[in-house]
Amino acid sequence: MTDLTPKAQHTRALILKTALDLFAEKGYEATTMRDIAQAAGVSLGLAYRYFASKESLLLVLYEQMSEETSAAVTALPPATIADRWLALMTARLEQAAPHRALFGVLFGVIMTPGTSAAVLGAEAASMRAKAEAAFIDLVNGATDKPKPAVAEDLGKLLNALHFAVILFWLHDKSEGQASTQALLKFIHGFAPMLRVSLNLPPMAGNLKRFVRIIDGVFG
Numbered sequence: 088m089t090d091l092t093p094k095a096q097h098t099r100a101l102i103l104k105t106a107l108d109l110f111a112e113k114g115y116e117a118t119t120m121r122d123i124a125q126a127a128g129v130s131l132g133l134a135y136r137y138f139a140s141k142e143s144l145l146l147v148l149y150e151q152m153s154e155e156t157s158a159a160v161t162a163l164p165p166a167t168i169a170d171r172w173l174a175l176m177t178a179r180l181e182q183a184a185p186h187r188a189l190f191g192v193l194f195g196v197i198m199t200p201g202t203s204a205a206v207l208g209a210e211a212a213s214m215r216a217k218a219e220a221a222f223i224d225l226v227n228g229a230t231d232k233p234k235p236a237v238a239e240d241l242g243k244l245l246n247a248l249h250f251a252v253i254l255f256w257l258h259d260k261s262e263g264q265a266s267t268q269a270l271l272k273f274i275h276g277f278a279p280m281l282r283v284s285l286n287l288p289p290m291a292g293n294l295k296r297f298v299r300i301i302d303g304v305f306g
Contacts, residue, residue, distance in 0.1 A: 098129065099137045099138075101127050101129075102123060102124075102127045102134055102144075105123055106123045106141070106144045107144075107148070107186075108126075110193060111189040111192055114192055115193055115195075119141075120135065120138075120141060123141075142202065142203040142204035142210075145196065145204040146203070146210055146214070149211050150214050150217075152214075152218075153215075153218045153221070155179075156175075156217075156218050157217060157218075157224075159178055160175060160221045160222070160224050160225045163225065163228065165229070166229065167229055167230055167231050167278075168226055168229040168241070168282055169274075172225060172274070172275070173271055173272075173274075175225060176252060177271065180252075180253075180256060180264075194257055218246055218249075219246045221246075222245045222249070223239050223246075226238045226239075226242040226245065227242070233282070233286075236291075236295075237285050237291050237294070240294045240295050241282075241285065243298045243302070244294065244298060247301050248274070255267060
């Protein structure tokens with residue numbers, strides 16, 4: 088909704104924030120649109136004017152997150168693919184840390200196939216495409232970027248990997264999520280070897296094959 092007045096944008100943002108706070112406090116299933124409207128101090132009809140359902144609130148959250156990822160990639164300085172990926176993931180997890188409990192509450196909802204709020208569902212396809220494009224830009228902006236065809240496949244792989252890291256982070260019960268930090272450092276150290284191996288046609292071919300497989304879900 089880019090044509091909203093400043094007041095309307097403020098109201099919409101208030102409703103979204105209120106909803107996310109209630110999801111974290113009461114749980115997604117236990118929270119109703121009436122609860123959200125009442126807590127936000129708006130009428131139920133106005134809440135529905137901006138968000139047709141609870142699921143649409145989550146889709147807006149996805150959209151915001153994909154836009155933030157794109158902006159974070161644009162702000163990255165020139166560096167190797169490994170360094171840019173580590174910087175991006177570190178920054179994104181630091182930004183998400185205050186909302187980790189909320190993501191934990193919503194995880195079951197967003198990973199349930201067939202729901203309109205599923206992060207891998209059809210309704211979220213445009214957001215996934217935006218996030219994927221951001222990771223391709225991450226690769227293309229690197230000092231060690233490969234040739235274009237390989238760069239696109241590598242960007243798609245890194246996008247899928249970032250989903251896996253977030254899943255790991257949500258389940259990481261180590262103090263300060265130290266295991267997640269160890270995982271990021273491991274990937275950062277392994278990435279240069281992967282990058283060099285992609286100069287070999289068999290490895291580039293296997294990467295393309297893998298990406299075509301996961302495109303069935305992420306595409």
